[in-house]
Amino acid sequence: MWSVLAEAQREQHRRAEAQRRAAAAAQREHERAQREAQRAAARGEREALKAYQQGRESDAARRSAELDARVAELRGVLAVGLAGPGFSPAAGGRPAVPPFDPGPLGVPVPMPDQNWYLVPPPAGPQAYHPGARRQWEEQSAQARAAFERDWQAAWAAEQQRQHRLADYRAQYEAWAAERHRLLAGQAAQAGRLAARLRAGEAAAVAEYFEAVVDWREDWPDGFPADGETSWDASARRLVVRWELPPYEVVPPVDRYRYVRSEDREDEVARPVGRRRELYREVLAQCALRVLAEVFRADADGLLASVGLNGVLVATDPATGREGERCLLAVEVDREVFAGLALDRVAPLDCLVDALGGRIAARPDKGGTVAEVPASSAPAPAPPSPVADGEGPDLFEMDPLEFEELIAELFRRRGLRTSTTARSGDEGVDVLAEDPDPITGGKIVIQAKRYRKTVPPSAVRDLESTMRRQGANRGILVTTAGFGPGSRKHAEGQPLTLVDGPMLLALLREQGLPGRLGPAPTAAVPAQRSAPAASAAPAASVASVTPAASVTPAVELTPGQNLLLPGEEVRVRFRSDGAEADLTLLLLDADGRVRHDGDFVFYHQPTAEDGAVALRPDDRSATVRTGRLPDAVRRVAISVNLDADGDGTCADLVDPAVELACGGGRWVFRPPADPAVSAMLVAEVYRHPADGWKLRAVGQGWSDGLAGLARDHGVDVA
Known part of the structure; x- marks a missing residue:
């Protein structure tokens, strides 16, 4: 009996032990499954977060691609018109x-x-x-x-x-x-x-060509595509009044960027200067496309010439009423237009340089140009560009005439201007108003015909006058220059200082006459006056011998351009003070490098097999235009200070860029601007009709070489 009881107890113990082990195993399995579920959940969360972030990045990339497609569409307005049916x-x-x-x-x-x-x-x-x-x-x-x-x-x-x-x-x-x-x-x-x-x-001619300019329906979104025509039978002259698209057709956003760390999408703004230039290019394309459509439809040779006024229909912020502003105007003869290869031109250069057209410098800020007259009376010829050295000497100009000239300059730049009376003007020479509803307002302008540097007291007086007049900006224009004290006082203030070289560039940009000092004598090419000099090898700008046969260097001012007499341009930069080097960029028709190999600097001294070469001193270079491929439309020549320092162009002592080509010699003195540490001083560019030309520039970047390179398409890390 006791053995039976013991066996029963052992059996009960075995069952209890088995239940315990089973429970422990079930607990371990539950814990394992729970851990696996947690790991799976964590993996799921990570994958979900990764998928979410990738989705946001893809969306930003897609929207950026849409912006790029829109810009490509705007750049192709002329090409689409030329490729379409007549x-x-x-x-x-x-x-x-x-x-x-x-x-x-x-x-x-x-x-x-x-x-x-x-x-x-x-x-x-x-x-x-x-x-x-x-x-x-x-x-x-x-x-x-x-x-x-x-x-x-x-x-x-x-x-x-x-x-x-x-x-x-x-x-x-x-x-x-x-x-x-x-x-x-x-x-x-x-x-x-x-x-x-x-x-x-x-009436039939006007009706026919009005149908011609209105019939195309393949303009981009936002383009009005509406025109009117008038016909002068005696002169066989057609004038088209064409409605232009508004500034808003150019996207204000350059690209979208997703910031993972903050889970937000940023809009990277399109630089104002690039947006304005793209808009001006779009306007030029519209004009060329309409002209091409008109001449293509004139199978019977009715037209001897065509005039075009491009107008913008918009609300005047001053009156609140809708009106028209003429943003571009051009008149061209049939033979001249027939000589163009429109599929290869740079639209702005073609409109302005080849056809002599006019386009507002600031069409987004209310700038206008004079219209081509539509009456049957003989049309006055458009004002020809003011040549360098033409016009009155600003130093000798009557003070009141000088003030009127300054008022006209800013009037052409889109401001409403008026001169003040000689007595009681309270230090104000010109009153101006910017019509922009957001950034505009009252502006006071002082004009100083000085031969010596403007003292800082004049800048302080302008600041006081501006506040007394209730203006939101002051502009001081002079025929001389400004010292470091004046520029330092203007820093951070709503004050703009315009020195003599900048004033000449602005006048030339608006087709107004003026020079500083006596008119320069025309330089005679060295190969004509002394053939032996052109035959001698030239190692640098100043190495041509003998000294008596060297052509005097012609002083260039910002904006001045000239035709190059040869295919090899030698460049040398000289200055004392802060350390500065030359940098060159090979640019396409859009003003951007094609790849990093187009960026010529001390780490990469040559491009296109030596067509552009920087010498070991980093201060002299050679540009051989005859060896550049067709895709290179411009070579930008810049001066940049040491990126590791805090120097600016104001720290350069007597800076000068010397250029030589085919016996001609020129010198450009960059402005001593304390706000910039890299400056585009000159550019060698292709002209559709004249070939290679040289232009003095003087445009600066406050963020130095990185900003200059970035704005020209170089990938700056």
Whole structure:
């Protein structure tokens, strides 16, 4: 009996131990599953976060790509116009009725395949696991239900697509019938118009070419594409008044950037200068495209010349009323226009330099130009550009005439200006108002005809006058220069200082005359006056011998340009004071480098197999224009101070850039601007008609070489 009891106790103990071990194993399995679930959840969170961030980055990249596509569309306005079909009088100018294109509605909704929903039965040891069969049956039932649900949804979507497709087809057929009817009427009207054209009826010519300029429908979004014409039969002269797109067609945002650390999307603004230049290029493309369309449609040679006024219809912020501003004007003869290769021109250079057109320097700020007259009276010739050294000597000009000149200068730059009376002007020579509704306001301008450096007291007086007048900006214009004290006082203040070289550049930009000092004598090319000098090898700008045959260097002012007499340009920079080097950039038609190899500096001294070469002293270089590829449109020559220091151009002592080419010699003295540490001093550029030319610039960057390089497309780390 005792043995039976002991065996029962042992059995009970074994069962308890087995239950304990089973419970412990279940607990371990539960903990393992819990840890695995936590790890899976963590992986899921990381993957979800990664997917979220990648989605935000992709969205920013997509939106940036849309901006790039918009800019490409704007840069291609002229190309699209040249590639499109010409005006077709037989169809009233309009293209034929396009075929029916259902687009996405023409694609059937894909129906789900039942094979996609099959759940494989359990296999191997798992097939004998308790509940495995039941779980498979439940999953199969859920899959069948999902298939039926998805099939019903797809079938409903397909039925809806077919209904929408039928409606769309009916709308197209109604539209096409109406279109055919209109085309038939336009064809008949075009026949009558052609007969009137052959009869020489003036109204028919204007009507015909108005249809020509209005017929194209492939302008980018936001472009009005609307014009009016007038015809002068005696002069065989057509004048087109064409509505231009507003400044807003150029995106203010350059790109979008997702910041992971802060989970936000940033808008990187397009630099104001680049946005304005792109807008001016778009305006020039519009003008060239309209002119090309008009001349292409003139199969009978009716037109001897065409004038074009490009106007912007916008609200005047001063009156609140809608009005027109003329942003560009050009008049061109048939023979001149026929000589252009429009598919290869730089639009702005072509409009201004080759055709003699005028375009507002600041079209986004209310700038205007004089219109081409539309009357039948002989049209006055557009003012020719003021040559260097032309016009009155500003030093000798009557003070009142000088003030009137300064008022006209800022009036042409888009400000409303008026001169003050000689007595009681309270230190104000010119009162101006910027019409911009956001950044505009009252401006006081003082004009100083000085021969010596303007003292800091004049800057302090301008600041006091500005506050007394309630103005939000003051401008001090002088024929001389400013010292460090004056510039330091103007820093951080709403004051602008315009020295003599800058004043000449502004006057020349607006077609106004003026010079500083006696008119320079024309330089005679060295090869004409002394052939032996041009034959001698030249190691640098100053190495041509003998000394008696060296052509005197011509002083250049900002904005001045000239035709290069040879294919090799030698550049040398000299100055005392702060350390500075030369840097050169090879730029395409958009003003940007094609790749990093177009950036010539002390770490990369040559480009294009030596076509542009920087010498070991980093202060002299050679540009061989004849060896540059067609894709290079400009070579920008800049001076930059040591990037590791805090020096500015004001720390350079007597800086000068000396240039020599084909016996000609020139010198440009960069302005001593304390706000910049890198300056684009000159550029060698292709002119569509004249070939390679040289231009003095003087444009600076406050963030040094990095800013200059970045603005020209160099990837700065």
